[in-house]
Amino acid sequence: MKAMLRMKFLAVAGMLALIVAGNISAQEPIGGPYTADNNTMILLHFEGNYTNESTFTNDAIGHGSSQFFPVGVDPSLGQCLYLDNDAQGDSSYVTVAHDADLDLTGDWTIEGWIYVLTFGTGSSDWRWVPRLIIKPGDEVFWRPNFFVEMWGDFRFFSFGYHDASQNAWPQVNTPNNFMEPGQWYHLTFIRDTAGKVIINMIHNTNRELIYFGSEPYESFSTFPPITTGQDVHIGWAGAAGLASPSTDSWLDGFVDEIRVSNIVRNFAIPPVITDVTTLPNQPTSAPSYPVSARVFKVGSAGTITTVTLHYSTDAGGSWSSMAMTPGGNDTYSAEMPGQPLGSIVNYYIEAVDNGGLSSTSPASALTLGEYYGFGVYELNTQTIELTFEEGPGNIPVDTSPYGNPVNVVGAPSHSTNAAAGTYSLYVEGDSSYIEVTTPFLAAPEFTVDFWFNMDSLEAFRRIVSLGTSTGATNYMVFLMGDSTMTAESSIPGQPSGLRDLLKLSTKISAGQWYRVNYQLSATEAWLRLYDAGNTFIEEKRITITGPANLLDGRFRVGLLFNHTLAFGGYVDNVRVWNYPIDLVGIEPVGEPGIPDKVELFQNFPNPFNPATEIQFQVNKSQKVNLTVFDMLGRKVKTLVNEEVSAGKYKVSWDGTNEASQRVASGIYFYRLQSQGFEQSRKMLLMK
Known part of the structure; x- marks a missing residue:
């Protein structure tokens, strides 16, 4: 299913990385070859046939140009199955007939080996989202009882199910760019109802765990998995008889040793870390920063031995560590000491069990440097000031108390055509802009103030913005199609946004300086326009039910994050405050x-x-x-x-x-x- 990835200032909560330091006795080896037991609903070895060793469900049926290959993952597994889908009309896949035992609603372990030969990178390609295994929905294939799939555009594996309300897809995913074609991966998808968690594990051909992730499924939905009357499909999302079967989910590659069980198998599973406190920005008045998490074992026997909170105030250059104290209900807690104004604190949690298995949250803390994080701010302060007075040849400098580092993209340049002081910044309107990625510039209430001078009246050019898309912004100011100015913020309970309500009537002229002031509080928002002499021209003031949504986007001058329409012209004296400077009473x-x-x-x-x-x-x-x-x-x-x-x-x-x-x-x-x-x-x- 299409991944519902939840990006914050840092990594997805609960996704965990692995460092394997040992093993726990009496655990089941992962990857096979397996033998069927009373909890095996499907077991396919592909030893020259489609025999299903499970006594509960039917043998598999091959479709299209499937071929058995003598050499697969390793000699212990014998033959494997090649699903030939390198051409759009090949249509090779495998089914196991629907049975009530295949509608999984409680615990499960779904696993198999996959080897992707070729794949697509968009919905127009028949190999865009190949499925290892799926039990499709009855009305539409993308409402399945369970799925294990790979997304070709971002090359990540996704594991999940559709809930009975038909409104949510609990899922747990690997990072982007994880899958490499031409390699075998063993994929394991676990649903554990005792811990109310879903887990993915990825092993290589040496049976070494190379990724481990988990998500509390009730953070997506409290409903159980949906049940369907469709056959289980391998290599294609299906399904025959649907009005709109899948056209972009064909697997061109190999599969082997596919097993579906209605229990949590006794594998070597590292500690699960969920419900981590994701701290928002903290005021300077906060003496410390409490963090808690739920840490527990799933499946195999074992105990948690240590849980550690690691934090850094120098972008990961050095780390301090503190033991987290156990409490009730598998919770652990610790408090990081308070930090001075402008500090950026990154942190992650590491857990180790008595078998030496360890994990971290976020998942990629130790591999990709992804952490939880927050900034230390002061109420009612200016959070950025870009005067551009550093002059030509220099990177713009933020002179606010936060001293935010500024990234320059493309070739913006300083100019003596300035509204205030000696220099402004010229952005040529193609691929140039400046960007700040620190956490201090998003605020539920704010003031945004800047000067601009447009080369031409290109509609919908974002001059100053902070957000993730055109429909998800903490704030942005831009030109409308009729050459008037407006502003936008994402407000809970106001899905249509503010752009139509704040739209001014004054027509902007190219080649002229203007000053814009945009302010928002919990109850009001206004947009003001001034001329080149800083004389007031017009304002639009509205009543709202705020505050604005805080978003993990990037502050940009000249371009909105994830947008292609760049501003062309001059900007000067770009300033932002984390409060509405006029609406508070001056x-x-x-x-x-x-x-x-x-x-x-x-x-x-x-x-x-x-x-x-x-x-x-x-x-x-x-x-x-x-x-x-x-x-x-x-x-x-x-x-x-x-x-x-x-x-x-x-x-x-x-x-x-x-x-x-x-x-x-x-x-x-x-x-x-x-x-x-x-x-x-x-x-x-x-x-």
């Missing part, structure tokens, strides 16, 4: 004239309870920061951190800190900083 006072100096005024009322108003003024457009501190000089809350036009402003402080917690009575200071200016005043909070 307001123009509205007095006539332009102030002649920067000044911070005394708050009123003072003393106060529960809130007070602070006013300040600036004599020209500039960035200002207004922050509250306690008597010890510790920051309590940032009230303003943005660029404002010349004028007088007011902002309210409600006596809370960055975490929206009420602070104690006492003396507090508030400080205004701008270009070459700093002034502080004192206020008294009384309760």
Whole structure:
């Protein structure tokens, strides 16, 4: 079935890697040759015939140009079966007639050897998703009782089933690019109802485990597997008699020693790790980061001996380790120590059993460097500032407190055609853009602010964006087909998005500078447009039920992730905050004239309870920061951190800190900083 891969900032939770360090006695060797027992529903050796050794189901039937080959995986297995599907009309496959014993709804172990000769890379090819084995659905083949398959476009193996609600496919997959044609693989698919987990294991011809993965199936669906009246198919997804049989699932290759059992076989199965805590970004106020996981054994006897949490704060350059403490219900827990602002923490869990078998979660932590991860952020802060003042020949530098590294793709270049300062960045509109992949730029509430100047009015060009596709974005700002601007965010409960609601009416002109400001809170969103002189032109403000979805996409200037329409033109002063800088309360006072100096005024009322108003003024457009501190000089809350036009402003402080917690009575200071200016005043909070 088409893989429902769930990409987060890191690897799929519960997929596990393996390091084999030993073996547990009395386990069944994997790979065969097997003999049938009371739990064997299918056992096919392909020794020159289609005999099924199981006493519960019928012999297999070969179709098309199937051939028995004298040499297969190794001499112990004897002959194997070649399914000749190198041409579209070959149609070689094997069936085992439907039987009630083949409708699996409880424990199972499904296994077999596969050797892929050729495969397709898209739905137009008959070998795109070849099946080792499948019991197809009754109405459509892709609602099966179980399946084991390979996806040719990304070369991964997928194991799963369709649930009885007909709405979900619990499945567990290998990483992309795992399958290499011309090699034998032993595939094992286990469903364990005691642990409520599905497992895949991949072995090579030496019977060495080269991949191990697991998923808690109730994270997909609480319904049991669907049952069907179709024959079991090998080498094709089927099925004869369906209105729309599969046209893209033919296996061109070899199979051998296929066995279907209605129990969990006693194989050497490493520890299963599920339900790992996947931490979101953490505030600087968090003293530690608790992580828990469920770790247990499936099938064979054995015990968990150690569970370890490994974490790194230098992109995997070095690792710290801490033992996880066992609790009830197979849970283990540990707490990583707090880290400073801007830290990126990667982590994974490793478990070892008493037989020396070990596993990790994520699965590919030790092989592909895929980890869980999060960033340490501060509420109400600017998360990126790209001024491009580093000049020609240099990679753009983020001057925000986070110092995010910037990746340059293609050939964007600095230009003296700038809206602010000396330089802007020119993106030529083909394959050039800049990208930031740190976790700090996605936020449930935010402000996005930048200048742009378009070469031509190409519709649907994304200028600034963070997301995974056109329909899944934390935020993006782009040009509509009628040359007007709009913005978009994915909002739960608002499936149609915001683009039509936020669409402005002003027609953009090519070759002109404009400034855009897009803000979103839990209740409101607005989009503002300014001209080249930073004079306000238009805004659209709407009520929403937020906040925005957090997505693991990439922040880009010039192109949306997984999109092909690139922006062509100039950008300048690209800035993002993790809060709506205007929607939280800063307001123009509205007095006539332009102030002649920067000044911070005394708050009123003072003393106060529960809130007070602070006013300040600036004599020209500039960035200002207004922050509250306690008597010890510790920051309590940032009230303003943005660029404002010349004028007088007011902002309210409600006596809370960055975490929206009420602070104690006492003396507090508030400080205004701008270009070459700093002034502080004192206020008294009384309760």
